Amino acid sequence: MGIITFNNVSYTYNAGTEDAVSAVKGVSFEINEGEFVALAGHNGSGKSTLAKLANGLLLPRKGRVTVDGIDTFDKKRIFDVRRTAGVVFQNPDNQMVASIIEDDVAFGPENIGLAPREIRARVDWALDAVGMRAYAKATPFRLSGGQKQRVAIAGVLALKPRVMILDESTAMLDPIGREEVMTVIKKLNRDENVTIVLITHFMEEAAQADRIIVLNDGKIALSGGREIFSRADELAAIGLDVPLPSRIARRLQENGLELPDGIVTQDDLINALEVCAKKCP
Amino acid sequence: MRDISFGQYYAAESVVHRLDPRLKLILTIAYMVLVFFIQTFFGFGILFVFVLAVTFSARIPPLRLLRSLRTILILLLFTISITLLFYHNSAETPIAEWWIFSFYRSGFINSGLLACRLVLLIIGPTLLTLTTTPVSLTDAIESLLKPLSWIKIPVHAFAMIMSIALRLIPTLSEETHKIIAAQKARGANFDSRNPFKRAKALIPILIPLFVSSFRRADELAYAMDSRCYKGAKGRTRMKVMRFAWRDLFAFLVFGALFFGILLLRYNWWNWDWVRLITQW
Ligand SMILES: Nc1ncnc2c1ncn2[C@@H]1O[C@H](COP(=O)(O)OP(=O)(O)O)[C@@H](O)[C@H]1O
Ligand SMILES: [Mg+2]
Numbered sequence: 122m123g124i125i126t127f128n129n130v131s132y133t134y135n136a137g138t139e140d141a142v143s144a145v146k147g148v149s150f151e152i153n154e155g156e157f158v159a160l161a162g163h164n165g166s167g168k169s170t171l172a173k174l175a176n177g178l179l180l181p182r183k184g185r186v187t188v189d190g191i192d193t194f195d196k197k198r199i200f201d202v203r204r205t206a207g208v209v210f211q212n213p214d215n216q217m218v219a220s221i222i223e224d225d226v227a228f229g230p231e232n233i234g235l236a237p238r239e240i241r242a243r244v245d246w247a248l249d250a251v252g253m254r255a256y257a258k259a260t261p262f263r264l265s266g267g268q269k270q271r272v273a274i275a276g277v278l279a280l281k282p283r284v285m286i287l288d289e290s291t292a293m294l295d296p297i298g299r300e301e302v303m304t305v306i307k308k309l310n311r312d313e314n315v316t317i318v319l320i321t322h323f324m325e326e327a328a329q330a331d332r333i334i335v336l337n338d339g340k341i342a343l344s345g346g347r348e349i350f351s352r353a354d355e356l357a358a359i360g361l362d363v364p365l366p367s368r369i370a371r372r373l374q375e376n377g378l379e380l381p382d383g384i385v386t387q388d389d390l391i392n393a394l395e396v397c398a399k400k401c402p
Numbered sequence: 403m404r405d406i407s408f409g410q411y412y413a414a415e416s417v418v419h420r421l422d423p424r425l426k427l428i429l430t431i432a433y434m435v436l437v438f439f440i441q442t443f444f445g446f447g448i449l450f451v452f453v454l455a456v457t458f459s460a461r462i463p464p465l466r467l468l469r470s471l472r473t474i475l476i477l478l479l480f481t482i483s484i485t486l487l488f489y490h491n492s493a494e495t496p497i498a499e500w501w502i503f504s505f506y507r508s509g510f511i512n513s514g515l516l517a518c519r520l521v522l523l524i525i526g527p528t529l530l531t532l533t534t535t536p537v538s539l540t541d542a543i544e545s546l547l548k549p550l551s552w553i554k555i556p557v558h559a560f561a562m563i564m565s566i567a568l569r570l571i572p573t574l575s576e577e578t579h580k581i582i583a584a585q586k587a588r589g590a591n592f593d594s595r596n597p598f599k600r601a602k603a604l605i606p607i608l609i610p611l612f613v614s615s616f617r618r619a620d621e622l623a624y625a626m627d628s629r630c631y632k633g634a635k636g637r638t639r640m641k642v643m644r645f646a647w648r649d650l651f652a653f654l655v656f657g658a659l660f661f662g663i664l665l666l667r668y669n670w671w672n673w674d675w676v677r678l679i680t681q682w
Contacts, residue, residue: 178624200630208628217623220569227640229629240640262572276629346481 122190123151124284124316125175125206130184132170144170146339152318154283157310160320160328162336163271163360168320170338172288175204175318180397189283204233206284207277209256211292213261213269222272223248223257229280248276250313251305267298267367271305278309284316285309300336303329322351324364335361347383410470412532418460419533422649423542429656430530436663438523442680445666446518452659453525460533470528471521478520485513545643551634558634566622569661574615581610 132145144167152158164170173179174186177193186193188202195202207229210216219225223244230240248254251271261269270290277285287306291299303326309315317331327333328347335343337359343349350356353363353371363371370384370393379400380393418426440446457467473476488504490496498505531539544561551557582592585606592603669676 164584173624176628200632203628203630208625210621210625210628212618214573215618216625218566218569218622218626220535220565224537224640228626228631231638231640232632234636234638237638237640237642240638244640260572280629336513377559 122187124154125318126185126187127151127154128185128187129169130174130181130186132167132174132179133182134170136182144339145174145181148336148339149184150334150341150344152284152316154316155310155314156321156332157307157317157330159330159333160318160336161322161324161327161333161361162342163322166336166359168336169288170339172208172286172318172320175284175286176208177202178208200233204280206280206286207280207282209270209273209285209287209290210275211289213266213273213293216273216276217261217269220260222253222259222261225261225272225343226275226279229276233280243279243281244275246377247279248272249310250278251275251280265298266294267301269303270294270298274302274305278315282315284318286318286320288320289322291321291323296358299323301324322361323354324362325386328364335359347385350385351382403548409536410528410531411535412460412462412466414461414533416460416533417648417652418529419634420646420648421533421652422643423534423538424529424546424643425645425649425652427539427542427546429652430526432656432660433526434523436660437519437526439663439667440519441515441667443514443518444679445663446515446522448659448663449522450518453522457528460529462529462532466532467525467528471524474520474524478517480556481520481589482513482517485509485516489513536568540568541639541643543606550651558637570618573609573618575613578607578611602634610655 127148127150131143132146134140134142134144146167148167148171148311158192160168160171170179174181174193176188176198177186180194189205191198191202191205193199217225218228222241226244226247227240230243235243244257244363245254248257251274252302253271253275256264256268258380261272264272271367274285274287285306287302291302294302306317306319307329310317317330319326321327328350332346333344333349334341335349335356342359343355350363350367351371353367356363364385366387366389370380370390374380378397380397384390384393437449440449454464457464486505486509487503489509489512490504491508494506494508496504497507534542540561543564544557547555547557586592590603590606592600594600594603666676666680669680
């Protein structure tokens with residue numbers, strides 16, 4: 122069984138009132154330990170709702186969510202759920218509770234009642250993992266967006282979660298900040314075997330995942346590996362753009378160039394063109 | 403821009419900075435009580451020496467300390483002149499006269515004592531806030547008030563609210579500046595002479611600020627839940643405040659000062675030298 126499973130889950134905000142919004146509609150999927158999954162979809166497609174359902178911040182109106190086999194309805198074990206699956210949100214300014222970076226990172230471990238020495242060790246380790254150890258005693262106020270978001274990641278990481286869900290955690294950052302955060306999460310996935318669920322509407326970012334789930338209007342519209350980017354028409358129909366390298370590759374294919382399918386990143390395109398250039402001088 | 407949530411904290415490596423904030427808080431309160439016990443220039447002199455010693459060992463530039471007195475300058479001048487002009491014993495004869503005012507010896511002495519008292523009263527808490535961050539002060543208050551939680555007063559919740567407020571002050575002030583700039587760009591006028599217009603101009607700042615504060619609060623609550631926050635129950639702290647030798651040392655030094663000042667005041671054993679020096 123996957124570390125996170127959604128079984129026919131639905132969620133409605135303000136259910137029973139006239140403002141009812143059905144945000145997630147009968148979604149089922151499974152995320153396996155160690156995977157790097159991207160969850161894509163345009164604004165309002167239900168991504169954030171899904172993230173909050175995944176660690177019991179919201180409870181399904183219908184269906185079941187389990188985390189490491191624990192049902193999120195299980196009140197007694199809700200903190201086990203949250204320790205297993207941590208969420209990093211979009212705005213780093215709205216996730217920090219303390220005025221000093223190391224105190225902020227310590228917040229999670231303090232909440233679960235670890236011994237002071239263990240907390241210290243985890244804080245140092247988490248700050249090291251995101252490359253922010255040098256700022257431990259600084260205030261978050263003067264940091265760049267990317268640095269703040271790395272501190273927010275460290276704050277979740279200090280709980281040693283097995284799954285980290287990043288809800289558009291790069292959306293407010295400049296390209297450099299985005300790159301910083303992507304590097305950190307790929308490293309966590311590779312070196313610490315943290316399962317990553319990356320929620321994003323940047324297709325270039327989604328393309329870096331092992332598997333992509335595309336959400337539209339609260340339902341799963343597409344899912345699969347990077348080959349889904351070849352289904353440009355379907356993506357366009359639900360308001361998502363295909364990464365530029367994929368579009369270029371497609372146009373070149375249409376014009377008779379022999380390129381492989383599944384070109385998503387710039388590197389893919391460059392490599393494919395090089396191979397192609399050698400074949401047909 | 404300065405980080406306002408640090409108040410007037412003066413970052414430096416010193417023994418005073420490293421003292422247990424709880425001790426510093428208690429000693430500051432004791433110090434302020436002490437100020438009221440002093441009634442002689444000699445006593446104030448001792449306290450001034452003590453304050454200077456603390457300032458130097460905390461590596462705080464004395465100018466920083468003087469700056470904190472600016473805020474009470476007017477109050478100081480006012481009380482000094484009132485005392486100087488109107489205070490005298492009924493049997494006293496004036497030592498100087500000017501226009502319609504008469505000056506008395508006791509008026510001079512009392513206004514001098516009052517000035518010393520006011521200045522020393524302000525300096526105490528200033529030294530505390532110069533050497534202690536608001537965050538550690540909050541922690542200290544939480545730790546000192548912990549007994550109150552036995553009678554169901556939510557001490558931890560108050561301390562948490564306090565530290566989150568401290569954390570959000572710079573964020574919100576930054577946001578306020580952004581909103582002001584945005585409203586100015588749309589032609590809002592904040593510089594009108596008319597106080598009603600000025601008050602009205604605040605509305606388009608306050609409303610977006612409120613809305614975004616509520617949104618922030620909502621998101622922060624999710625983020626805290628997600629990081630397993632469940633109140634004081636079962637919560638531990640990374641930084642444990644522990645009594646160190648330097649704290650004992652500070653306590654003893656201050657204890658000696660406290661005792662000395664009270665001895666000067668009450669002279670329990672009727673020592674002659676005490677009577678001699680307290681004459682001035
Ligand atoms: N707190 C809320 N109350 C009411 N409706 C909400 C709330 N949060 C989100 N929604 C609605 O639920 C739908 C899905 O939102 P969300 O999960 O935030 O999507 P996404 O993160 O993909 O942008 C949207 O239509 C949104 O308006
Ligand atoms: Mg969202």
